Amino acid sequence: MNNLITFTEKGLYCEKGDFFIDPWKAVDKAIITHGHSDHAYFGHKYYLCHTDTKPILQLRLGENNYQTLQWNEPIYFNSVKVSLHPAGHIIGSSQIRAECNGEVWVVSGDYKIEDDGLSGKFEPVKCNTFITESTFGLPIYKWKPQQEIYDNIINWINKNKENGKASMLLAYSLGKAQRVLQAIKETTQTIYAHGAIFNMQQMLIDAGWNIARVVRVTPETPKELLRGAVVIAPPSADGTTWMKKFTPYSVGVCSGWMQVRGNARRRNVDAGFALSDHADWDGLLQTVRATGAERIYVTHGFQSAFSRYCNEKQIAIAEEVKTQYGNEEEELTEELPKNKNETII
Amino acid sequence: MTIGNLNIITTDDNAGNEEDIPGLELFAQLVSELSSSTKTNDKLQSLTDYFAIAPDNDKVWVIAIFSGRRPRRTVSSRLMREWCAEITNYPSWLFDECYSTVGDLAETLALLLPETKKEERVNKSLSHYLKTFISVEKQDESVRKIFIIESWNEMNRDERFVFNKLITGSFRIGVSQKTIVNALAKTIELSPSVIAHRISGSWDPSTTSFNGLLSEAASLTDFSKPYPFYLAYALEEEPENLGDPHEWQVEWKWDGIRGQMIKRNNELFVWSRGEELMTDKFPEYYILKDLLPDGIVLDGEIIPAVDGKPLPFSVLQTRIGRKNIGKKQLVDAPISFFAYDLLECNFDDWRHKTLTERRKKLEEVILPIKIPAIKISEIINFTSWKELSEIRNKSREMNSEGVMLKRKISDYKVGRKRGDWWKWKIDPLTIDCVMIYAQKGSGRRSNLYTDYTFAVKDGDHLVAFTKAYSGLTDKEFAQVDNFVKRNSIEKFGPVRTVKPELVFEIAFEGIAASNRHKSGVALRFPRMNRWRHDKTVDEINTLDDLKQMLSVYGK
Numbered sequence: 001m002n003n004l005i006t007f008t009e010k011g012l013y014c015e016k017g018d019f020f021i022d023p024w025k026a027v028d029k030a031i032i033t034h035g036h037s038d039h040a041y042f043g044h045k046y047y048l049c050h051t052d053t054k055p056i057l058q059l060r061l062g063e064n065n066y067q068t069l070q071w072n073e074p075i076y077f078n079s080v081k082v083s084l085h086p087a088g089h090i091i092g093s094s095q096i097r098a099e100c101n102g103e104v105w106v107v108s109g110d111y112k113i114e115d116d117g118l119s120g121k122f123e124p125v126k127c128n129t130f131i132t133e134s135t136f137g138l139p140i141y142k143w144k145p146q147q148e149i150y151d152n153i154i155n156w157i158n159k160n161k162e163n164g165k166a167s168m169l170l171a172y173s174l175g176k177a178q179r180v181l182q183a184i185k186e187t188t189q190t191i192y193a194h195g196a197i198f199n200m201q202q203m204l205i206d207a208g209w210n211i212a213r214v215v216r217v218t219p220e221t222p223k224e225l226l227r228g229a230v231v232i233a234p235p236s237a238d239g240t241t242w243m244k245k246f247t248p249y250s251v252g253v254c255s256g257w258m259q260v261r262g263n264a265r266r267r268n269v270d271a272g273f274a275l276s277d278h279a280d281w282d283g284l285l286q287t288v289r290a291t292g293a294e295r296i297y298v299t300h301g302f303q304s305a306f307s308r309y310c311n312e313k314q315i316a317i318a319e320e321v322k323t324q325y326g327n328e329e330e331e332l333t334e335e336l337p338k339n340k341n342e343t344i345i
Numbered sequence: 346m347t348i349g350n351l352n353i354i355t356t357d358d359n360a361g362n363e364e365d366i367p368g369l370e371l372f373a374q375l376v377s378e379l380s381s382s383t384k385t386n387d388k389l390q391s392l393t394d395y396f397a398i399a400p401d402n403d404k405v406w407v408i409a410i411f412s413g414r415r416p417r418r419t420v421s422s423r424l425m426r427e428w429c430a431e432i433t434n435y436p437s438w439l440f441d442e443c444y445s446t447v448g449d450l451a452e453t454l455a456l457l458l459p460e461t462k463k464e465e466r467v468n469k470s471l472s473h474y475l476k477t478f479i480s481v482e483k484q485d486e487s488v489r490k491i492f493i494i495e496s497w498n499e500m501n502r503d504e505r506f507v508f509n510k511l512i513t514g515s516f517r518i519g520v521s522q523k524t525i526v527n528a529l530a531k532t533i534e535l536s537p538s539v540i541a542h543r544i545s546g547s548w549d550p551s552t553t554s555f556n557g558l559l560s561e562a563a564s565l566t567d568f569s570k571p572y573p574f575y576l577a578y579a580l581e582e583e584p585e586n587l588g589d590p591h592e593w594q595v596e597w598k599w600d601g602i603r604g605q606m607i608k609r610n611n612e613l614f615v616w617s618r619g620e621e622l623m624t625d626k627f628p629e630y631y632i633l634k635d636l637l638p639d640g641i642v643l644d645g646e647i648i649p650a651v652d653g654k655p656l657p658f659s660v661l662q663t664r665i666g667r668k669n670i671g672k673k674q675l676v677d678a679p680i681s682f683f684a685y686d687l688l689e690c691n692f693d694d695w696r697h698k699t700l701t702e703r704r705k706k707l708e709e710v711i712l713p714i715k716i717p718a719i720k721i722s723e724i725i726n727f728t729s730w731k732e733l734s735e736i737r738n739k740s741r742e743m744n745s746e747g748v749m750l751k752r753k754i755s756d757y758k759v760g761r762k763r764g765d766w767w768k769w770k771i772d773p774l775t776i777d778c779v780m781i782y783a784q785k786g787s788g789r790r791s792n793l794y795t796d797y798t799f800a801v802k803d804g805d806h807l808v809a810f811t812k813a814y815s816g817l818t819d820k821e822f823a824q825v826d827n828f829v830k831r832n833s834i835e836k837f838g839p840v841r842t843v844k845p846e847l848v849f850e851i852a853f854e855g856i857a858a859s860n861r862h863k864s865g866v867a868l869r870f871p872r873m874n875r876w877r878h879d880k881t882v883d884e885i886n887t888l889d890d891l892k893q894m895l896s897v898y899g900k
Contacts, residue, residue, distance in 0.1 A: 262449070312436065
């Protein structure tokens with residue numbers, strides 16, 4: 001049987017419709033689930049994405065041949081009917097549904113179940129075959145309700161204020177930052193931001209989003225203003241001289257990886273908040289069941305454990321697949337020094 | 346009740362409302378603050394805050410736990426896993442997968458168990474759980490199971506984590522005894538050295554009250570109590586900077602177990618530096634109960650030796666873990682005590698006297714006792730630092746790790762202090778080798794490949810000869826982790842076989858023959874000294890090189 005979507009070395013490919021989904025090498029036609037850099041690569045001749053994803057791609061990849069769709073709005077590639085459905089991961093993030101001769105495949109991209117108020121509420125889509133991520137596909141990953149985590153973040157900020165320390169929140173500039181900013185915008189008059197986050201936030205505001213405004217920290221920003229301030233920065237700012245300006249400060253990381261103590265300790269953070277934009281273990285299982293898929297392919301994350309569990313519990317016939325996704329919320333590990341012969345799987 | 350005033354005696358009886366205080370929750374919060382803070386001052390603050398509000402009975406346990414007096418493990422990790430599987434219904438391979446990612450059993454269990462509903466949470470004290478735990482120790486497995494499962498059902502995730510840590514006996518936290526002592530000194534108005542002395546020795550947290558532990562009377566009745574050890578820093582500069590050589594007393598730095606030998610009220614006690622009472626492990630010392638004068642405390646090295654000549658540390662290892670010492674161990678690994686200091690004489694504390702005075706007295710006490718079980722640590726005579734440097738180069742022949750420099754006019758201090766005592770160790774032995782296996786670490790290294798096995802060349806083959814876990818920076822560990830994830834050849838359980846490509850220089854303190862290792866050698870204190878980016882796997886050392894080292898250094 002010919003599969004509607006196959007796994008090629010350029011990425012997920014639909015031969016009948018002659019398009020790729022989130023390819024990591026340059027192709028003619030690419031459908032993009034969302035704007036994170038491990039899914040939206042540079043160099044394709046044609047991009048199809050959700051309306052809300054386009055400004056993000058423009059910011060990150062510049063001008064290209066973009067076509068946009070609303071959720072649930074069908075488009076045909078040859079005989080293949082394609083539509084986008086909310087994935088709840090970040091602004092504009094979509095699952096890709098492809099249908100041909102009554103057979104339906106859905107590519108999840110990255111997704112989360114809980115509604116963050118910005119990304120659109122995740123909808124499971126009925127299908128025969130579901131291609132799912134598995135970033136947090138182990139039962140140790142079970143998220144607390146977001147309100148509880150937001151309360152913890154706010155308590156932490158208040159405690160820092162009492163101790164005269166700045167609160168340095170580390171969160172990915174696209175997705176997590178907007179979510180955290182929405183949650184904490186009431187706690188303080190001014191929220192300061194690293195340039196990377198400022199740019200992203202400003203672009204989204206320009207695109208019409210009603211989200212928290214932030215003040216960019218520049219070399220000219222007087223130090224006195226920053227005493228005890230609330231600051232948001234991307235994880236890559238951690239440990240750089242940029243942070244010195246805020247001394248004394250306390251560092252809080254917002255990431256699903258903070259669920260495990262060792263990760264927080266290794267990164268020497270003062271506080272870890274297990275706030276994730278991915279589905280947790282229960283969320284993944286619940287989704288697989290809700291799609292009604294008889295077959296699933298499990299990509300980036302704990303794919304072997306999650307697929308084995310699905311097979312053993314007869315939730316679906318599951319197979320693991322290697323892709324190049326998953327570097328976005330992966331802990332930032334260092335690259336090897338240059339002169340080595342790198343072998344990348 | 347004022348904690349700061351010891352004249353107000355508080356007994357267990359009038360601390361009756363302790364069950365209302367969320368003792369375990371406070372403790373879990375303390376542990377999580379201590380493990381996430383990296384600065385000693387923050388840790389001190391957390392502990393001080395804790396001691397100010399925690400129930401007295403819990404404080405006693407916290408002092409006990411942080412000074413290594415954990416309850417003996419009474420529930421095996423196998424049983425805990427089984428009970429967790431029963432509750433969660435997860436297959437055991439999935440548990441293993443989680444365990445390998447988390448790197449800590451107690452935390453894995455805490456994360457896998459279903460979250461306790463808010464209305465089912467119960468506030469109980471740390472001492473309640475530990476006392477109950479000890480009371481069910483001797484009971485049937487089913488009783489212990491009920492206790493543990495019911496306890497889990499009352500706790501939140503953080504509380505379960507510390508509880509699991511305690512009952513599996515794997516509780517370890519990065520707080521020095523010094524920090525505990527200083528935090529206590531802020532709560533009760535006693536000097537740190539008095540507190541350090543009082544919380545050392547053998548006492549049982551389940552029968553000791555907070556005020557009982559820290560009262561004058563309590564320390565008078567315990568004859569076993571050792572003094573806190575004085576520890577030396579490593580000498581990192583040239584000894585010339587220490588001034589006139591004649592102001593210094595120099596001895597070999599022995600490679601055994603630092604210990605205190607105490608005789609009081611005609612009883613003998615031997616303590617290790619880890620404050621473990623080890624008297625029973627060394628029958629060789631029993632006779633000293635009759636030979637040493639009463640009211641004496643000696644500082645020295647517990648070390649295997651024949652005719653006053655020390656044997657390698659590996660010899661001591663053959664008997665250290667054993668509960669019962671048989672004839673074979675006594676013959677193969679005879680233990681001696683190399684005395685180098687005298688802390689108490691005739692029940693008087695001598696620590697404030699000068700080293701020269703203490704040494705003179707030590708010689709008076711030890712030299713007349715002519716048996717192999719005790720020996721005085723010889724003083725090395727030298728006239729210039731240059732001469733000493735040459736003598737130090739012969740350390741390995743003496744089975745010693747270098748030399749100790751002690752200022753003659755110094756008193757005996759508490760803990761690690763700079764200035765008067767220095768250890769001047771010899772450079773380690775080194776060998777270049779290639780990494781062949783990697784395993785994920787635990788604690789702050791969980792989900793990161795940090796535990797490596799290394800090999801040397803033997804013709805066309807690679808022979809594994811040691812593991813090492815330390816010596817790289819966090820950044821280097823992240824780079825190696827990245828390499829491992831991209832260059833795995835095979836996976837056996839948690840172990841990954843990796844492409845033999847990364848070359849490291851391993852440093853170690855000693856080498857001994859071993860029939861438990863394929864390579865035939867066992868190293869002492871192996872660690873990664875350098876990542877040799879400049880070398881390829883063709884340029885590493887060979888098994889013959891190792892054997893050569895064994896014949897030179899491994900007697």
